[in-house]
Every structure is written in structure tokens, then in C-alpha cells.
Amino acid sequence: MLYDITAVIAYDYQTPAGAGRNLARLMPATVPGEQRLVAGTLCADPVPDERIQRTDFFGNAMVEMSFREATRATSFRVQARVERTSEPPGLDLSPPMQRLPDEIAAVHSLAPEAPHHFLGPSPRVRLRDEMTEYACDHLAPGMTALAAVEAIGRALHRDMRFDAAATTVDTDPAEAFAKRHGVCQDFTHVMIACLRGVGIPAGYVSGYLRTLPPPGQERLAGADAMHAWVRAWVGRETGWIAFDPTNDAMVGADHIRVAVGRDYDDVAPLRGVLRTGGGQTSSQKVDVVPLEGAVSGQPSG
Numbered sequence: 001m002l003y004d005i006t007a008v009i010a011y012d013y014q015t016p017a018g019a020g021r022n023l024a025r026l027m028p029a030t031v032p033g034e035q036r037l038v039a040g041t042l043c044a045d046p047v048p049d050e051r052i053q054r055t056d057f058f059g060n061a062m063v064e065m066s067f068r069e070a071t072r073a074t075s076f077r078v079q080a081r082v083e084r085t086s087e088p089p090g091l092d093l094s095p096p097m098q099r100l101p102d103e104i105a106a107v108h109s110l111a112p113e114a115p116h117h118f119l120g121p122s123p124r125v126r127l128r129d130e131m132t133e134y135a136c137d138h139l140a141p142g143m144t145a146l147a148a149v150e151a152i153g154r155a156l157h158r159d160m161r162f163d164a165a166a167t168t169v170d171t172d173p174a175e176a177f178a179k180r181h182g183v184c185q186d187f188t189h190v191m192i193a194c195l196r197g198v199g200i201p202a203g204y205v206s207g208y209l210r211t212l213p214p215p216g217q218e219r220l221a222g223a224d225a226m227h228a229w230v231r232a233w234v235g236r237e238t239g240w241i242a243f244d245p246t247n248d249a250m251v252g253a254d255h256i257r258v259a260v261g262r263d264y265d266d267v268a269p270l271r272g273v274l275r276t277g278g279g280q281t282s283s284q285k286v287d288v289v290p291l292e293g294a295v296s297g298q299p300s301g
Contacts, residue, residue: 001083001084001085001086001253001290001291002038002081002082002083002084002290002291003081003082003083003084003210003256003288003289003290003291004079004080004081004287004288004289004291005028005078005079005080005081005082005208005256005286005287005288005289006077006078006079006285006286006287006289007026007077007078007208007226007284007285007286007287008075008076008077008078008283008284008285008286009026009075009076009269009270009282009283009284010073010074010075010076010282010283010284011073011074011075011280011281011282012072012073012280012281012282013071013072013073013074013276013278013279013280014276014278014279014280015072015276015277015278016070016071016072016276017070017071017072017074017274017275017276017280018067018068018069018070018071018274018275018276019067019068019274019275020066020067020074020272020273020274020275021064021065021066021067021272021273021274022044022064022065022066022067022074022076022270022271022272023062023063023064023065023268023270023271023272024042024062024063024064024065024076024269024270025056025060025061025062025206025258025259025267025268025269025270026042026063026076026078026258026269026270027040027042027061027063027078027080027258028040028080028082028207028208028256028257028258029059029060029061029257029258029259031257033085034084034085034257035082035083035084035085035256035257036082036083037080037081037082038080038081038082038083039080039081040078040079040080040081041078041079041080042063042076042077042078043076043077044065044074044075044076044077045073045074045075045077046067046069046071046074048065048066048067049066049067049068049069050064050065050066051063051064051065051066052064052065056266057112058112058259058260058261058266059112059260060258060259060260060261060266060267061259067274076270082256084253084255084256085253086252086253089250092144092146092147092238093235093237093238094144094145094146094147094234094235094237094238095144095145095234095235095237096142096143096144096145097139097143097144097145097148097198097199099235100145100199100200100234100235101199103235103236104116104119104199104201104233106236107236113240115201115233116201117201117203117262118196118201118202118203118233118262119196119199119201120196122262122263122265122266123262123263123265123266124173124189124263124264124265125173125189125192125193125196125262125263126173126174126193127193127196127197128173128174128177128193128197130174130177130178131173131174131177131190131193131194131197132193132194132197132198134155134177134194135152135194135195135197135198136197136198138151138152138155139151139198144234145200145232145234145235145238146234146238146241148195148198148200149195149200149230149232149234149241149243150243150250152191152194152195152198153191153230153243153244153245153248154245154248156187156190156191156194156245157187157245157246157247157248158248159180160176160177160180160181160182160186160187160190160245161180161181162181162182162183162184162187162246163181163182163183164183166179166181166182166183166186167181167182167183167185167186169185169264171185171186173186173189173190173192173193174193176189176190177190177193183246184225184227184228184229184246185228185264187228187245187246188204188205188228188229188230188245188246189204189263189264190245191230191243191245192204192230192263195230195232200232200233200234201232201233202230202231202232202233203230203231203232203260203261203262203263204228204230204231204260204261204262204263204264204266204267205228205229205230205231205242205251205257205259205260205267206226206227206228206257206258206259206260206264206267206268206269207226207227207228207229207255207256207257207258207259208224208225208226208227208255208256208258208286208288209224209225209226209227209254209255209256209288210224210254210256210288210290211224211225211254211288224286224287224288225286226269226284226286227244227246227255228246228264229242229243229244229245229246229251229255230242230243230244230245231260242255254288256288
């Protein structure tokens with residue numbers, strides 16, 4: 001499946017802001033066997049005075065931009081064409097949960113893809129007894145690691161409510177779990193904490209999600225979304241798999257990966273500092289337009 005993706009993130013400042021520096025992780029990634037970035041551009045308005053492209057520890061492409069002149073607005077625009085493939089589900093070759101620790105220990109590497117980076121606490125995710133107990137309640141004797149990921153993800157989808165107004169980007173996962181509501185970031189952080197609590201290495205994926213309009217309605221421009229989902233390491237044979245707890249689904253052709261990390265802190269689409277004396281507002285518009293074929297379903301952002 002080929003997709004054309006356009007994403008615009010804009011900021012308006014109450015008073016002119018200057019001396020700003022931003023770090024952007026917005027460009028779709030190339031993932032061998034899953035996804036290929038055919039072409040892409042990232043533009044900023046105003047044009048930055050300095051621009052540096054680099055790669056972080058986890059292999060995510062980043063663009064660092066600095067602005068010296070004062071401005072009342074800044075926008076970042078990504079345009080990309082991506083080829084996305086989706087393989088049908090295969091056999092579950094992951095080990096039983098009781099054997100997973102041995103398989104983790106057998107990985108003698110600290111490379112970015114090594115599961116050891118994704119087992120303990122990270123800046124946004126702490127191991128909490130209540131989330132570990134919740135995860136344990138959904139494990140069955142002899143369950144494989146892959147089956148455990150699916151069982152915990154589906155339980156969270158059932159027990160948590162998607163609510164776009166319930167949380168902010170800084171909401172602690174423990175708070176979202178206690179109230180049982182949130183957005184995709186909250187679903188993802190909570191599931192990561194649950195999986196790590198029972199010994200499954202788990203990380204955060206940011207990307208773009210193609211959504212479909214309700215039956216009988218036209219697609220609205222800008223109505224797609226930046227999204228987040230979970231990746232989990234389920235043994236040496238299978239490696240990393242991805243699950244979307246917000247939509248109760250294994251990740252498929254509608255999910256376009258941008259960056260991976262331990263939690264949101266590692267993959268934030270935009271972060272930075274600026275000198276200003278007032279508040280700011282932000283807006284986001286995303287279009288994920290397929291160029292061939294169609295996929296049914298109605299995912300949530």
C-alpha cells in the first residue's frame with residue numbers, strides 16, 4: 001500500500017518568541033520488511049537559521065532547527081510518500097512466559113534493538129504494583145509471551161475509555177490507569193508499564209494512523225492523526241511485535257511508523273525551547289491518503 005502523508009503542526013505565540021531551538025521527529029521511517037520511505041520533506045516557517053540532521057540512539061531520524069529572529073507563529077510541515085506492507089499473522093513461535101527471562105538473558109548485546117533497554121523504568125513509565133497486578137490477572141498458565149501481549153492489550157482496550165479531553169501530554173500513566181481513560185499516549189504508556197511489570201520488554205512507537213470516516217460520510221481533510229502504540233519483544237524466534245491498545249489490534253498497514261523508544265520522552269514529535277513572555281496555542285492537521293486499495297475498519301486516534 002502506498003500512502004501520501006501530510007502533517008502540519010503549528011504554534012501561535014501571544015507575544016513574539018525568539019531564540020528558539022526545536023528537535024523534530026516527524027518523518028516516517030524506513031523499516032526493512034515493513035515500511036519504506038519513498039520520498040519526504042520537512043519544512044519550517046519561518047525558515048530556520050540553522051538546521052542539522054542526525055540520528056538518535058534508537059535509530060530515529062531527527063532534525064534540529066534553531067531560530068534567531070522573533071516571530072509570532074511557527075509551523076512545521078511534513079510531506080512524505082510511504083510504501084507500507086502488512087504480512088498475515090503467522091504461527092505463535094514465542095516461548096511460554098516462564099521461559100522468556102532465559103531468552104532475554106541469552107541476548108548478549110546492548111544494541112538499540114536489544115530487549116534489555118525496555119525492561120525497567122524509563123522517564124515516563126514507572127513500574128507500579130497496581131498495573132503489574134492487573135497484568136498478572138490476565139495471564140493464564142502456560143500462556144506464550146505473544147498471547148500475553150494480546151491479552152493485556154485487549155483487556156486495557158476493554159477497561160479504559162478513549163477520551164481526548166481527559167489527559168494532557170504530561171499526564172502520569174498511573175493517573176490515566178486509575179481513572180481508566182485517556183488518549184493513545186496514555187493507553188500506550190499504561191500497556192508498557194503492565195508488560196514490563198510481568199517481564200515482557202516493551203517500548204513506545206510514534207507514527208501516523210489512517211482513519212476512515214463513518215459510513216456514508218465523506219473523508220475530512222486533516223482528520224487523520226498522529227498516533228502511538230506498543231512494541232514488545234516476545235522471544236528470540238519472533239523478536240519485536242506491535243500492538244495498538246487504543247484500537248484493540250495488532251499493528252497493520254494503517255499504521256505508519258515514525259520513531260521508537262522507551263516511552264514518549266524518546267520519540268516526542270516536537271520538543272524545544274524558546275524565549276517568550278506569553279502563552280502559546282498549537283494545532284495539528286494530518287492527512288494519510290492511500291494511493292491504492294482500501295482497508296476496512298474505524299481506528300481511533
